[in-house]
Amino acid sequence: MNDHRLTLVCFSPTGTTRRTLEAIAEGMGFNKPLHVDLTLPPSPGAGITEIDSGIALIGVPVYAGRVPLTAIERLKKIKARKIPAVIVVVYGNRAFEDALLELKELSIDAGFTPVAGAAFIGEHSFSGKQAPVALGRPDEKDLEAAREFGKAVGHKLDSHGHTNAASPLDVPGNVPHRERKPLAGIAPVSLEALCTLCGTCESVCPTGAVTVDVKLITDAARCILCHACVKRCPTGARVVQAEPVRAIVNRLVTNCMDRREPQTFL
Numbered sequence: 001m002n003d004h005r006l007t008l009v010c011f012s013p014t015g016t017t018r019r020t021l022e023a024i025a026e027g028m029g030f031n032k033p034l035h036v037d038l039t040l041p042p043s044p045g046a047g048i049t050e051i052d053s054g055i056a057l058i059g060v061p062v063y064a065g066r067v068p069l070t071a072i073e074r075l076k077k078i079k080a081r082k083i084p085a086v087i088v089v090v091y092g093n094r095a096f097e098d099a100l101l102e103l104k105e106l107s108i109d110a111g112f113t114p115v116a117g118a119a120f121i122g123e124h125s126f127s128g129k130q131a132p133v134a135l136g137r138p139d140e141k142d143l144e145a146a147r148e149f150g151k152a153v154g155h156k157l158d159s160h161g162h163t164n165a166a167s168p169l170d171v172p173g174n175v176p177h178r179e180r181k182p183l184a185g186i187a188p189v190s191l192e193a194l195c196t197l198c199g200t201c202e203s204v205c206p207t208g209a210v211t212v213d214v215k216l217i218t219d220a221a222r223c224i225l226c227h228a229c230v231k232r233c234p235t236g237a238r239v240v241q242a243e244p245v246r247a248i249v250n251r252l253v254t255n256c257m258d259r260r261e262p263q264t265f266l
Contacts, residue, residue: 005054006030011038011071013226016122017090021059023143027150038074059088065097065178085112092124093134101173114169117265125227187223194237201229
């Protein structure tokens, strides 16, 4: 592995996917990978990012069993030349369903050759004190599993030398993929008594749905309910009050509190 470079490609609004990928990279022997962060809106006129050498580590969160549409749009701006890729999805302790297979398809379309895959667990976007679904994950046990997975990936690549020598990667999932059922028009709101207009929510929003000036405005049509603004608001002013989200949270608390463990595919 010492004759390669690693490019870490991620979409990670709340940081759980990025932390998981960094632990995998550490296990692979790369403490300072090149980062291609797809989380925030690209700059105007941004073109294609080409990755023509080394190894790629690609990770996204799972939204309702699928790769988020925003992540798909940005992944389509990445092009590779048949370099090996490790694909990773991070889900909130419910199920990853078709997301890993979808990410495999997207990576192949972009010119990568998937050689390993994994589904790890991260704190659910809707998790909080009243609904601690996978709260605090990835925890140290998860990160150690990520490092061990990275070591296994490194051994596989060293053993085969060239990706063409490895067997095609097989990951679970269904085709056609699970139907998307977006919660259109729903977004977090700010409690005026707590909001200081600090701008944190605007700076972390992956779709530019939040604008802060003399007041805070949220464009619900652009919100993807990643809850980055909720989790990072320093005063706790950002909350979700919409009944459909509350219903989902109740189902998660009822059905998804038992700890799930990472699954890896080599």
